Amino acid sequence: MNATAQPRVVMQATALVKRYGQVTALDGSDFELRAGEILAVIGDNGAGKSSLIKALSGATTPDSGEIRLDGVVTKFRSPIEARRAGIETVYQDLAVAPAMTIAENLFLGREMRRPGWRGSVLRQLDKRRMIEESVARLAELKVGIRSMSQALETLSGGQRQCVAVARAAAFAKHVVIMDEPTAALGVKEGGMVLELIRRVRDRGLAVVLISHNMPHVFEVADRIHVARLGKRGCVLDPKKIGMSDTVAVMTGALRPEDLPRDALAH
Amino acid sequence: MSAATTDAGASKPNAPGPRWPAGLSVAVLGPVIALVLACTFFATQSDHFLSGGNFSLILQQVAVVGVIAIGQTLVILTGGIDLSCGMLMALGGIVMTRFATTLGMPPVLAIGCGIGVTALFGLVNGLLVTRIRLPSFIVTLGTMNIAFAATQLYSGAQTVTDLPPLMTALGDTFSVGGTQFAWGTVAMLALYAVAWYVLRETAAGRHVYAVGNNAEATRLVGIPTQRVLLVVYVVAGALYGVASLLSVARTGVGDPNAGQTDNLDAITAVVLGGTSLFGGRGVVVGSLVGALVVGVFRNGLTLMGVSSIYQVLVTGVLVILAVTADQLSRRGAR
Numbered sequence: 001m002n003a004t005a006q007p008r009v010v011m012q013a014t015a016l017v018k019r020y021g022q023v024t025a026l027d028g029s030d031f032e033l034r035a036g037e038i039l040a041v042i043g044d045n046g047a048g049k050s051s052l053i054k055a056l057s058g059a060t061t062p063d064s065g066e067i068r069l070d071g072v073v074t075k076f077r078s079p080i081e082a083r084r085a086g087i088e089t090v091y092q093d094l095a096v097a098p099a100m101t102i103a104e105n106l107f108l109g110r111e112m113r114r115p116g117w118r119g120s121v122l123r124q125l126d127k128r129r130m131i132e133e134s135v136a137r138l139a140e141l142k143v144g145i146r147s148m149s150q151a152l153e154t155l156s157g158g159q160r161q162c163v164a165v166a167r168a169a170a171f172a173k174h175v176v177i178m179d180e181p182t183a184a185l186g187v188k189e190g191g192m193v194l195e196l197i198r199r200v201r202d203r204g205l206a207v208v209l210i211s212h213n214m215p216h217v218f219e220v221a222d223r224i225h226v227a228r229l230g231k232r233g234c235v236l237d238p239k240k241i242g243m244s245d246t247v248a249v250m251t252g253a254l255r256p257e258d259l260p261r262d263a264l265a266h
Numbered sequence: 267m268s269a270a271t272t273d274a275g276a277s278k279p280n281a282p283g284p285r286w287p288a289g290l291s292v293a294v295l296g297p298v299i300a301l302v303l304a305c306t307f308f309a310t311q312s313d314h315f316l317s318g319g320n321f322s323l324i325l326q327q328v329a330v331v332g333v334i335a336i337g338q339t340l341v342i343l344t345g346g347i348d349l350s351c352g353m354l355m356a357l358g359g360i361v362m363t364r365f366a367t368t369l370g371m372p373p374v375l376a377i378g379c380g381i382g383v384t385a386l387f388g389l390v391n392g393l394l395v396t397r398i399r400l401p402s403f404i405v406t407l408g409t410m411n412i413a414f415a416a417t418q419l420y421s422g423a424q425t426v427t428d429l430p431p432l433m434t435a436l437g438d439t440f441s442v443g444g445t446q447f448a449w450g451t452v453a454m455l456a457l458y459a460v461a462w463y464v465l466r467e468t469a470a471g472r473h474v475y476a477v478g479n480n481a482e483a484t485r486l487v488g489i490p491t492q493r494v495l496l497v498v499y500v501v502a503g504a505l506y507g508v509a510s511l512l513s514v515a516r517t518g519v520g521d522p523n524a525g526q527t528d529n530l531d532a533i534t535a536v537v538l539g540g541t542s543l544f545g546g547r548g549v550v551v552g553s554l555v556g557a558l559v560v561g562v563f564r565n566g567l568t569l570m571g572v573s574s575i576y577q578v579l580v581t582g583v584l585v586i587l588a589v590t591a592d593q594l595s596r597r598g599a600r
Contacts, residue, residue, distance in 0.1 A: 059486075080488040089486070096487060097479035099547045100472070108476055109487040111469040123468045 008035045009071075010174050010206040011056065011087075016065035018051050025051035026062060027230030033175065038197065038207045040217040040238075042250055043227030050179075052227060053210055057089040057177050058082030069174060086173025090164045092180040098153035102145060103127070103134040105152050106167045137170045138163075141199050158189025162196050169200040176200055177208040182216050194220050214243045223265040226250050237265040296591070297538050297555040304559055308566030315569055318445035325447065326516055328561035329454040330355070333509040334532040335539075335553040336461050337388075337502030342536050343465075344498050345478045345545025346402030350391065351506050351532050352525035353413035358384040358510030360417050363426035363520025366433055373432040381507030387413060388503020392496040410529070417522050426520030437515035450512040454554075457508065461550045474498060478545030527578065531560050534581055537588040544592075560584070 013031035017024070026048050033039050043049035054060040056067065058076030066073050069085055076082040079089065096105045107130045113119035114126040134148040143162045145155065152160055161181055168176045178197065182190040190213075198220055201207050211217050217224060218238050226233040226249055234256035236246055241263040248254035256264065308315045334351045341348040362380025365371045371379070387409055394405040436453055439446040465471035473494050476484040485491045513524050539556030541548025560581060567577050 079486050083488050091483065091486065096483045097476045097546065099479050100475060104472060104476075108472070108484070109489045111472065113469070122463075123470070125467055125469060125472070 007037070009033070010035050010069070012068045012071075013052075013056065014066055014068075016052065016055055016062045016067070018055060018060060018062045024230055026055065026065075028065070029227070029230060030232045031056065031225065032235075033206050033208060035206055036201060036204050037222040038201050038209055038220050040209045040211060040221035040224045041227060042211065042214075042217060042224060042246070043233075044251055047227040047233075047250075048230040049210060049227040051230075053177060053179060053208070056082075056175075056208070057087060059089075083171075087175040087177065088168035088172035089177040090161075090168045090179065090181055092183055096152070096164065096167075099151055101149045102152055102155070102163055103131045103148040105163060106130070106134045106137065106148075106170065110171065138166055141166050141169060141196055143196065156189060158185050158192045161185065161189075161193050165193065165196050165200065169203065169205060172205055175206050175208065177210075179210045180212065181209070182211065182213060190216065214247065218243055218246075226256075228252065234259075235265045236263060296540060297552055297559060300538065301555055301559050301562065304562045304566065308562065308569065311566065312569040315566060318443075320565065320569075322439075322446050322448075322451075324558070324561045324565045325451045327565065328557050329448070329450040330509050330513045330516065331528055331531045331535060331560060332454045332554055332557040333457055333512060334506055334528055335535040335557050336457055336550060337505035337509075338532045338536045339461070339539070339541055339548065339550045339553045340474060340498045340505075341402065341502050342533075342541050342543060343474050343478045343545060343548055344495055345481070346395065346495075347406065347533065347543070348391065348402065348499075348502055349406040349529060350387065350410040350413055351406075351502070352528035352530075353410045353417065354384045354387050354503060354506040354525075355509045355513060355528055356522060356525035357387070357413045357417045357420075358507040359514045359520050359524055360421045360426060360522055362507075362510060363429055363433065363514055364420065366430055367426055367428060373430045377433065377511055380510055381504055384507035384510065385500050385504040388500045388506070389496070391503070392499030395499065396492040396495050421520065421522040423522055425522065427518075429514065429518065429520070433511075434515045434518050436512055437518065448516070450515055453508070453512065457505070458551060458554050465550055470494075470497075475546050478547070480546075527581070530578075530581055530585065531557075531564075534585040534588065535560050537585060537592060540592075542592050543589060556588075 009032055011031070011033040013029065016026045016029045016031070018026035029048055029052050031052060041049055041053065051060065055062045058079040058081050061075065061077055067076070068074065069087070074085060076085070082089070096108055100108070112126045112130050112133070114124045118124045119126065131148045138145055143166055145159060145163070152163065155163070165178065165181065181197070182193050185193060194216055197207060197209065209217070209221060221238050224236040224238055224246065226236060228250070233249060236249065241259065245254060245259065245263070249256055249259065314320055334355055338348055338351055358380040361383045362376045365379050366373050366376035391402070391405055391409055394400050395402050436450040437448055439448045465474060473484070473489050476489060477491050477494050481491050514520055535556035536553045537543060537556070538559050539548065539552030539554070541552060563580055563584065564577050567580065
């Protein structure tokens with residue numbers, strides 16, 4: 001690929017292979033994600049879409065192939081390692097801890113302690129500061145939730161997902177991976193989350209969006225990675241191709257070679 | 267898009283009322299009302315009930331169950347349950363008293379060994395729950411019986427007597443305004459204060475809640491959930507050991523038949539105290555109130571001359587009522 005003219009490649013995977021017993025989930029899959037883009041990943045069931053995402057987010061380790069983050073070869077043995085490397089993942093099951101407050105959910109696993117001896121000796125959490133930071137983070141992304149000390153479960157599904165996305169955006173250094181973030185949501189709520197995903201991208205983060213929802217994909221994606229038969233089938237440019245052709249490529253009814261040249265993204 | 271700036275929960279017309287995480291108020295209010303009602307009822311049934319001496323006695327009786335209930339609260343908050351708590355308490359008592367008498371160990375060391383044994387059992391519980399991924403219910407049912415058998419075998423089903431005075435020091439009392447209070451009660455209250463602080467004010471405590479809320483999501487967030495669970499079971503085990511000491515101190519002997527009612531009493535206390543059996547919700551101080559309710563029932567029924575079999579029956583009814591209330595409130599919340 002003519003990488004010189006393109007924006008910086010944030011994350012790259014080459015020839016990923018993952019087998020589960022007899023089943024080959026990933027059969028030499030490639031992947032490329034650029035700075036400040038929303039890359040949609042689509043694919044039929046069993047196309048290797050979720051195996052690819054699991055490899056990228058550290059949920060599984062591929063049998064072979066390499067993943068580069070900012071040009072450096074990396075190997076994630078757990079989601080925690082991927083997270084430390086600056087890759088945040090938002091999962092489909094909305095809430096993290098429904099009975100806990102929004103601020104607690106935002107800072108879960110990254111809690112702030114009070115300064116001085118109360119923090120170091122008594123290990124006391126700095127709840128006020130976490131609430132203030134939460135307010136700032138959500139305001140930055142224009143998520144209109146007022147009280148950070150209400151339980152997550154008092155929010156609507158869309159608002160909860162906004163909290164999850166905001167959490168990821170706040171802590172991701174490089175990449176935010178979103179696995180079906182709008183799947184469980186109604187039209188209006190889905191739109192709210194899509195809008196938020198765009199804002200995350202506009203802040204310079206690279207976003208991977210896994211979705212079955214074609215209208216949503218076409219609404220926000222800059223490029224579309226089509227997973228097919230454990231490989232990368234092709235990468236499409238949503239501005240140059242329609243939804244029905246995209247679905248045809250995804251299901252194998254249409255071969256990428258038969259597409260007009262400019263439908264493929266560069 | 268305007269949708270993104272909609273105001274959240276605060277103004278939702280059909281939003282349910284305030285709930286657990288807001289603080290103590292809602293969670294503890296129910297059991298406090300139950301406590302007041304129980305006290306009122308027993309005050310009308312017995313002239314002795316409201317005396318300072320009886321109040322002090324209830325507190326002493328509650329100390330053992332109260333401390334066990336702290337450990338039980340931790341386990342239940344993670345979504346598990348610990349059926350071995352009462353039997354571990356009995357085992358710890360026999361170990362520390364036999365070590366101090368038969369082996370002639372210094373009392374402090376013997377106490378440490380007793381607590382060590384219960385903590386070790388907690389570790390076994392925790393390892394089986396985390397490593398083999400067995401349900402806590404069945405694991406602790408197993409260790410409960412192992413602990414019971416070990417207690418009977420090691421003690422020869424004999425009560426251990428002639429304890430060194432240091433071992434029963436927590437049973438000593440001091441006087442406040444003419445009423446005697448035991449140091450064991452103070453120890454229990456101190457442990458509740460520590461547990462309350464850790465669960466509420468530290469990351470480690472919040473992680474216990476997070477594991478009970480959604481273990482898988484918590485793991486993916488980067489919290490070592492297995493380690494959280496393991497620590498919870500070990501700490502719970504150690505707390506049962508402390509309860510052994512309180513029991514030994516109160517009765518003055520190592521009793522191999524201790525702890526028989528404490529399993530159910532502790533679970534009842536925790537559930538009455540508003541901690542959800544489904545995990546992730548509850549306040550540890552609620553368990554203290556729950557333990558007081560159980561203690562008041564046992565004490566009040568004794569004063570009324572009701573046989574202990576009926577006390578067991580009442581506790582059984584109480585735990586079912588509390589769990590039903592929990593389940594119904596969960597359903598209402600969804």
